[in-house]
Each structure stands twice: as C-alpha cells, then as structure tokens.
Amino acid sequence: MTNNQHTNATSDGAQTTDGAHATAAPRAAEPSPDAPWPVSQLNAKVKQWIERLGHIWVEGQVTQVNMKPSWKLSYVTLRDVEQEASVQVTLSTSTLRSLTTPLNNGDRVVMYGKPAFYAGRGSFSLWVTRVRHVGIGELLARIEELKRALAAEGLFDPRLKRPLPFLPRRVGLITGRGSAAERDVLSVAQDRWPAVQFEVINTAVQGPNTVPEILAALEKLESNPDVDVVIVARGGGSVEDLLPFSEEALSRAVSRMTTPVVSAIGHEPDNPVLDHVADVRAATPTDAAKRVVPDVLAEKQYVMELRQRAAGALRSWVAGEKRSLSDLRSRPVLADPLLPVTRQREIIEEALQRKDRALGMTVREKRNQITSLKAQVNALGPSQTLARGYSIVQVVPRDGSGPAVVTTVNDVQPGSQLRIRVADGAITAAAMAVQAAPGGTEQDTTKTE
Template identity: 45%
Template sequence: MAAKSSPEQPLPIRSVLQMVAQWIGKLGTVWAEGQITELSSRGGTVFLTLRDPVANVSARVTCPRNVYETAVPRPVDGARVVVLVKPDFWVNRGSFAFTALEIRPVGIGELLARLERLRQIIVAEGLANADRKRRLPFLPGTIGLICGRDSAAERDVLENARRRWPAVRFKVEAVAVQGPYAVAEVTEALHKLDADREVDVIVIARGGGSLEDLLPFSDESLVRAVSACRTPVVSAIGHEQDNPLLDLVADLRASTPTDAAKKIVPDVGEQMALIRQLRDRGRRVVVGGLDREATWLAAVRSRPSLADPVREIERRAEQVDGLRDRARRCLGSSLDRAEDSLEHLRARLVALSPAATLDRGYAIVQFPSGEVVRQAADVSGGEELSLRFSDGRVGVTVSKPGFDEPGS
C-alpha cells in the first residue's frame, strides 16, 4: 500500500481507515482479563472500560445488553471479569473499541488460586524472608500514613498514636484504597513518602472488607514496590483474619490500624513507668553497693591491725624478744656443750699424750736423726743417742750394747 501512495498520489483517508479496519478484523477473538470501570448503558448497549489489574492501561468495550445480562452474577463497577472480545475499528469515527461477546466474572476460587500462585512466587524470590525485614525505630520522628480519604483507619491510627505519644508527627497521603485506581495511587504515595528523608516509617492502613475490596493490596506491582522501599513499612490492612500479600513483604504486620498505632510508637505512660522502675532499680543497686562497701570498711577497720596498730607492733616486739632470748639460750647451751666436749677431748689427749708418760718417769730414746729407738738391737756401741725427758733432753753415748733375755 505504501508503494501505491505518494505525496503526488495520496490515498483518501477513508481508504486508509478501511485498510486499518480490515487488518484489525483479521485479529479474531481473544479472552481478556481486567477490572470493570465507568460502567454505563444507552439503549440496548452497555459501555464499560476494561482496566488492566496491574498496569495503568485500559480499553473501551461495548457490550450488547443481552450479553451483559446473561453474565451471572451480573458485573458491577470494580468487578474482575474475563471477557471474550473482538476488536473493532469504526471507520466513520476513526475510533477503536472491543465488542464483548461473552463475560465471565472471576470467581473467588480462581482469585484465591491466583493469589496463592503469586504468594509462592514471592516466597521463592525471598521477598518474605525474615532477614530482609527491618526493625522499626523506637520513636519515629515523622510517620508516613497511606490511607483512604476521611477513613476510619486514618482516625484510628492518628488518635491512638497521639494518645500514646502526643508529640508524634504524621504525613498523611489520602488515596483510593479500593477500585481500579487504588494500586496506582497507593504506589505513587508510597514512592513519595519513601523519598522523603524526614519520614522514618510508613504505614499503609485500610479497614476491613471483602476479598475483592482488598485485592489492590495483593497486587504484584504494589508488593514489589513495598519490598524495594528503603523506609520500614507497616501493613495494617483489614482485620486479623485478612491476609493480603502486602503482609508478607512488609517489615511489620499489624492486625488492624489500631494495632499499627500501638506498634509504631511507644506509650508515654509505659515509658515513664519503665524509667521510674529503672531509676529505682539503679538507686537500689547503688545504695546496696555502698552499704556493702561500708560494711566491709567497718570490718577492716575493726581488725586489730587497724584498730590498735601499736598493739600489733608491741606483740611483734614481744615475739622478737622471745625469739632473741630463745636464740641466746640455744647459743649458750650449744657453747656449753661444745666447751664440755672440748674439755673431754683435751683430757683424752692429755691421757694419750707421750708427755704424760714422760711425766711418770719414762724417757724416749732417739737417734740423732730424731727417729725413736724401738729395740736395743738397733743401737751400736759408741753411737750417740738422745734421751728425752719430760723437762728436757740429754745426750748419751752407748758404751757397750747389751741385751736382756725376754721376760727377764
């Protein structure tokens, strides 16, 4: 077709639109899923917008009234449906729309199955792991609150939080919490609060509702946005029995908006009571420690060495005197025993000494060399000998040696 047209030979717009209609008509029918919005009717035709459940994409759909009325239950604004559509291009207006041939509401069982599959994906990717969850600050300076406009959830969080800690500050982002625009508005508010450096924790709150009402908080795009936040996020959706997928990835799950207020800020009364308890405990510990030290000091001071230091010195002096006297006695006794032993030894020496024998009238005969003459046979005639007496020596000369008979 491009080869048959040129600036000199352009195609009429009707021809172009007819070719577009023919090409679109070749697409056939297709089953599409979405959420119904902007539902209206004129005459025998029902007009609606089919909005993508994840992306911000929508398309116009025209539905014959008989097709619309045969759907059970009859679709309403905000319902999730599966539609058999045929693309149509209106040549006269140059507009595109889908024509619905059959509408099937998405049942609760199918919704639950889809949510379970998404839950398994989230768990498999580790987005629900406990080690990814961050601890909330003890006392956040500013709390970001995402909730419905003038909702009971907003009042519960604000009133209960300020009742517990009057100085707490909030930045409230009012958004749609159900319907086709809920996911986009909540995600946008989440990004805005996460980028605010003053916000220390973000609370996403909504009151109770049906499974369909809470579907936006199980949306995959919102769940991934929460898991990517740098600011801790608290999920306070519905009641205790409600478990949207947002609870899996949030850093803290609160069963209700009121419970969220109790978990994000401490109670000033409880903290004051705790401070008093810690102060009293500290006082008891300090006083007890001082009492123990005072008792120990009194016991130390009562010891004799400190109570009467001079008495201890005197006692030690008495011990020194006693030891000195004992040493003196021991030494004197040892000297006496040594003296007696010496006298005994001297008496024995005197008794055994040759001088004592000489005193009794004996003499010792010696050769000039000093050798003692022991036998008469050793002496020759004319030999000079020396006689030793007790009082001196006498020299003699042997005239004639003589021998006595043994025993004479």
C-alpha cells in the first residue's frame, strides 16, 4: 500500500480506494518459515486487536508511582489484590497532580482508561484518564457482601472447624519479618512450653504482595507433615492495612487447608474475613500463642491436681471397701464360720434329745402297759392262785411224757404218780383213790408212796 493511494479497511477484509469501486482483495497470507511477518507487522496487528477493547474500568492496588513535575506523562504500576498480576499504567502528570488525595503505594483505586499497545517498542500499557480512590465505606460494604457469600457457601460452618492439637510438634507461623506479632508469639510460646518448635515464614502483611506471599506460605506449610497447626499473625493497623486478610482468594485457600489455621489479625475490634474462615479466631497474636501452646506449668499443676484427686478417690474407695469388709466380717456367718455347722449340730442334738425323750416316754408307756398286763396276767395266772393257797396237780404218765394237769378225776387212776405244785415248790405223791364229785362213780385205791 503506497502513500498516494489511501486505503480503508472494511470489517470483512475488503479494501476500497478513493475514486474507485470497491473490489475484493485477498486476505493477507499466514506467516510461515518462508514468508514470516516482520516485527512491525506483528506489532501492528497486536495493536489493532488490543485497541478494540475500548475504554474500561480496572480496579487494583498501586505498587509504584513514577512522577516528576517536569514530566508530561507519569507511570504507575497497578497490581491485582489477590493474584500475581500487574499492569503498567500511563497517565498525564496533570491528571495525577489534580487528584484531591495524592496517589501512594498501597492505595486501592479504580482507573478508567483504554488499553494501548506501543508498536514501536512492543509494550503494553493502560492509558488512563480518570483515577478514583476506593473509599473505606465501599470496601467495607464489599467485605460484608463477601462474608454473606462465603457464609452461604458454608465456609463459616462451625462443623467444618478443625480442632487444635493438644501439644503440637511444630507450629507454622506466617507473619511480618521482625514484627511485634512474631516476637509476641515466639516469646509467649517459649515461656509456656520451651520445647515447642516453630517454622516461621516471613511475608508481607500489608500491601499488594500480602495475599500472594501468604498463599505461598500456606501451601508450603500445608505440604509439611511435621506442622500440626498454622498461625497467621499481624499486629493492629488501619482498615486499609488489614484489607488483604479479607480477600476472597486467601479465605478460600484457608478453607481448603487440612492443617488447623489460627487467625490472629489485628486487635480485638478488628474482624477480617479470615477470622470467620479460620478454625480458631484469636484476639491478638499473644492470644494465638496461648491457644496453640499449652502452659507447661499449668499442665503440671493440673496433672498434680488430677493425681491428688485420683489418690483421694482411691483412698476413699479403699476406705469404703474396708468398711464393707468390716461389715461383712461383723456378720455372724463370717465372725464364726462354723456357726452354721454349730447351729445344725444343735438342731440335730435337739432333735436327738426330742427323739430320746419321745422314745423314753414310749418305752415307759410300754413298760407301764407291760406291767399292767403282767399284773393282769399274774392276777389271772396260776402263781397268784398258788399264792392264795391253791395247788396244781399234775399226773406223770408212765410213758415218760411230760406231766399233764389234772382237770378231772378221769385223768388219774389209783396209783398214778402225781406232782403237786404249790406256791413255793412241788410235791410228788401217789393217788390212793379217785373219787368223783357227788353223783359220780367212786373207786377206792391203795395209797402208794
């Protein structure tokens, strides 16, 4: 394309020349090893595409301001507040000097400008015409909105809070280099438990580098299996100084941690978003050290009290058991172990005595009965009759058989041998004669001796 022929490019790639009808022109050939683009053509195409964006609003944090009164243009570096990303900003020095509040490093601002690409040196910049500081009220409103969003997602749920270890092997500490927060945490922890170990990572605690550096430190401590708990500590400061601890990227990174995280940012009134996401919120760095590291003297005292309580409880238990044993031993069955046997023996002896008494009574009764019967028998028997003067006459047969009582005269023949029993003995005699009762037959016999 020559200077004496003005060319207008259309959106579909066709070209028209002044005084001539539009004619279709072939698209530019793609670059290749044989037909590469020159640098100027590359920069021109990049410039063409970049400048299509038009004017935009961009928010970030100022990290560097290069301005001199004698310069027509000034240069500012604007950095993302959550990630490692920055952009060079170009604006007129008069615009910069006309700001009611001077632009300083760390300021949170919103800029209005147009992306520009300088083809001569192949550099990108944002040409800015308007700069506005982000107010504290607006920042606080954004923080509250972020809190509501994260709470709705459940990042503040108490059930997700991880418990702190009783005695951590190693404590990770993320804080500013040489800061009062670092000294407070380390000194208090060492006083409470001298053997505790720390892995300290110093990062920026305010400004645009805060969030990226803390994210890197959290990742490093999370990958260390020896670290049992992490403390993120910073001393007090203004609302602007504590803004990095309310960034969404930091809050989400802490919520994904498996290692418990303690937030110790600022003082008691300060309340960044990190306090709600962390597992434990400490009012101050000193409070964080007290929450994470137990007091060895207090623990020893507590152990001593527990031992004393255990010893007292054991003594009380032993005393109670002794009383129980004494009560058991005082019972008759244990005071005299043979008492059941003795009682059974007494019962048996008493039963024997009752049996003997009953048997004796029975024997006496039977004896009395026998005596009575004997008296009756004697009263009816021949002895009593003999005692009254009667006698029993028996005949002794000649055949040698036993004597037979004479009950009738027919049992005796004259001359029969008789045996006469009297009360005190027996008399042998011979029948002289046999005489029947009146009305009977009378025979005279000869008496024999």
